[in-house]
């Protein structure tokens with residue numbers, strides 16, 4: 001399957017064609033394509049005049065980047081200490097059970113990706129789950145079920161936020 005090039009072309013016009021733009025370009029490509037496809041990394045290297053090996057090294061170094069496609073809904077369960085002691089593990093286990101996937105995996109329909117992350121900096125709200133860019137604190141199994149129900153038919157986490165508030 002050939003990927004559409006329009007989003008990439010648009011991203012490349014936003015930044016000066018030089019090495020210092022690399023991280024910003026990769027962030028935008030990740031957002032637009034939900035991962036960093038190898039074929040696009042080659043084009044990024046050419047456009048920014050950066051060696052291909054360097055682009056791939058950066059793309060594989062940062063945890064925020066992924067060479068594999070992510071789900072439409074990215075669920076990040078905090079596994080920092082505060083969240084752990086307040087039931088973060090139970091939340092992770094429930095997501096795994098309901099989605100039928102393990103940490104780091106994406107459902108076969110491409111809808112959900114489940115990840116464990118280090119402290120996301122909102123320990124007072126523990127246990128915390130981040131769904132796309134939306135933070136959910138004091139997570140419970142009930143809340144988790146509502147998030148999954150709301151995101152099933154929605155492409156964004158906004159609907160889930162409205163439903164769980």
Ligand code: FES
Pocket residue numbers: 078079080081082083084118119120121122123124126127128
């Ligand atoms: S430990 Fe989860 S937000 Fe800090």
